[in-house]
Amino acid sequence: QVQLQESGPGLVKPSQTLSLTCTVSGGSISSGDYYWSWIRQPPGKGLEWIGYIYYSGSTYYNPSLKSRVTISVDTSKNQFSLKLSSVTAADTAVYYCARGVSDYVPHFDYWGQGTLVTVSS
Amino acid sequence: EIVLTQSPATLSLSPGERATLSCRASQSVSSYLAWYQQKPGQAPRLLIYDASNRATGIPARFSGSGSGTDFTLTISSLEPEDFAVYYCQQRSNWPLPTFGPGTKVDIK
Numbered sequence: 001q002v003q004l005q006e007s008g009p010g011l012v013k014p015s016q017t018l019s020l021t022c023t024v025s026g027g028s029i030s031s032g033d034y035y036w037s038w039i040r041q042p043p044g045k046g047l048e049w050i051g052y053i054y055y056s057g058s059t060y061y062n063p064s065l066k067s068r069v070t071i072s073v074d075t076s077k078n079q080f081s082l083k084l085s086s087v088t089a090a091d092t093a094v095y096y097c098a099r100g101v102s103d104y105v106p107h108f109d110y111w112g113q114g115t116l117v118t119v120s121s
Numbered sequence: 122e123i124v125l126t127q128s129p130a131t132l133s134l135s136p137g138e139r140a141t142l143s144c145r146a147s148q149s150v151s152s153y154l155a156w157y158q159q160k161p162g163q164a165p166r167l168l169i170y171d172a173s174n175r176a177t178g179i180p181a182r183f184s185g186s187g188s189g190t191d192f193t194l195t196i197s198s199l200e201p202e203d204f205a206v207y208y209c210q211q212r213s214n215w216p217l218p219t220f221g222p223g224t225k226v227d228i229k
Contacts, residue, residue, distance in 0.1 A: 047165065047208060047220040060216035096164055105212035107155035109176060111164035 002026040004097045004112035012091075012119050018084040022097030022112060029078045030055055035100030036080045037108060038071060040093040048093075052100055053080055087119045123147055123214045125221035127207075133229040140196040142224045144209035149189045153213040156185055156194045159223075160205045168207075169194065196226075204228050 008020035022036070029036060037052035051061035053071045061069045065084070073080040084091060094114040100106025124147040134140055144154065152172040157165035167176040169185035172192060182197040196203055209221040 046222050047210075049218045049220070052216075062217065098164075100218075102170075102212060105153070105215055105218050107167060107170045107210060107212055107218075108157075108165070109167050109170075111166075114164050 002099060002110045004099065004110055006095060006097050006112045006115040008115060008117070010116060010118060012087055012117060013121050014088055014119055015086055018082070018087050018091065018095075018117055018119075020082045020095055020097075020115065020117070021079050022081070024078045024080070024099075028075075029073060029080065030075045033101070033103070035060075035106045036071075036073065037098045037100045037106070038082045039096045039098055039108070039111075041096070041114070042090075042093045050082065050084075050095075052106070089119050091117070092119045093117060122217060123150060123211050123219055125209055125211055125219060127209060127221040127224045129224060130222075131225045131227060133227055134199055135229045136199050136201055138199050140194075140199055140203070140226055142194040142196075142207055142226070144187075144192040144194070144221050146190045146192075146211055146213075150211040150213035152188050153211055154185075154187070154192050155210045155212065156183075157208045157210065158203075158205045159208065165208060199226070 003025045005023045012018045035052040038050040053059045068085045070083040096114045097112045098108040099110040128143045156169040159165040173185045206223045206225045208223045
C-alpha cells in the first residue's frame with residue numbers, strides 16, 4: 001500500500017519561498033510510470049494542479065504558476081519536493097502530494113493527507 | 122485550458138436516495154474523466170477513472186458514464202458516508218489536468 005506524507009513549514013512570510021517535501025512509502029519513487037504531483041486547495045475552494053515530476057525526471061508545471069514553481073526528486077530518500085517562490089496571501093492553501101497514474105495526463109490514485117500552508121507576516 | 126463545470130452546486134438528498142451528478146467539459150475530453158470524493162478535513166479519494174472504471178475498493182453503488190463533453194456520476198443508493206463533495210477531473214489536455222468546482226451532496 002503506497003502512502004504519501006507531506007512535511008514543511010505551516011507559515012511562510014509574503015515574498016518568501018514555500019518549501020514542502022513529500023515522503024513516499026510502500027513503493028519506490030523511481031519505479032513505474034508515475035507522475036509525482038503537487039495539488040493545492042485554498043480554504044473552502046476547489047483543487048488546483050501545481051505540477052508533477054515524471055519518474056524519468058521530467059517536470060511539468062501549471063502555466064499559471066510556472067514562473068514560480070520547482071519540483072524535484074530525491075530518489076535516495078524516496079522523496080519529492082515543491083518550491084514556490086514569491087508567495088502572497090493567494091498561495092494560502094492545503095497542499096497535497098499525490099501519485100498520478102496513466103499513459104498520458106494522469107489521474108491521481110494515492111494522496112497525502114495534506115498540509116495547510118498560510119502566507120502571512 | 123479545458124474548463125469543467127459541475128451541476129448542481131449542491132444536491133440535498135436523503136439516505137437511500139439516488140444521486141446524479143453532472144460534469145460538463147468546455148471541449149471534448151474523450152473518456153479521460155475521473156471523479157473524486159472529498160470529505161471535510163480529508164484528501165480527495167479517487168472513485169472513477171476514464172469515465173466509467175471504478176477505482177480499487179470503490180463500492181458498486183458508484184458508477185460513471187459519459188464521453189466527449191458530458192459525464193455523470195451516479196450513486197445508486199446513498200449511504201450516510203457518501204455525503205461529501207465530489208469533483209471531476211479531466212486528463213485530456215497535455216500536460217494540464219484540471220478539476221471541476223465540485224458538487225456538494227448533503228443530507229436533506
